Amino acid sequence: MSKAPLVLAIIATDRTYEKVWYRGREVWSGKCIHCNTRLQVGLDGTPISRATIEHILPRTHGGTDAIENVALACARCNGGKGSRHDHKRLDDPKLQAIITRLQERRRKRWRDVPE
Ligand SMILES: [Zn+2]
Secondary structure, eight states: OHHHHHHHHHHHHHHTEEEEEETTEEEEEEEEETOOOEEETTTTTTBBSSSEEEEOGGOOOOOOGGGGGEEEHHHHHHHHHHHHHSSSTEEEEEHHHHHHHHHHHHHHHHHOEEE
């Protein structure tokens, strides 16, 4: 299944994403939820730089594709968190701290989808 619709839904609700001109075409440009690295995504939702979908509450702990629970992350950050933390118990303080931090960032960046 294509991830493009979910990627576009994230962009629509993340105020760091704006349309910019990039290498001769118009794209979405916004920030990695972890490290603020710039990410470019085609207007059709296809990642140009290596943007990946990050689940704030990891899927291994029951996290879903609910729009509040997903954000875009650069591949480096997503891979790092995935390999180091998602396997931990949900009550692990380090994992809890990451989840809390990401939830706060997602809320701060939130924008309502225009009607
Ligand atoms: Zn990153």
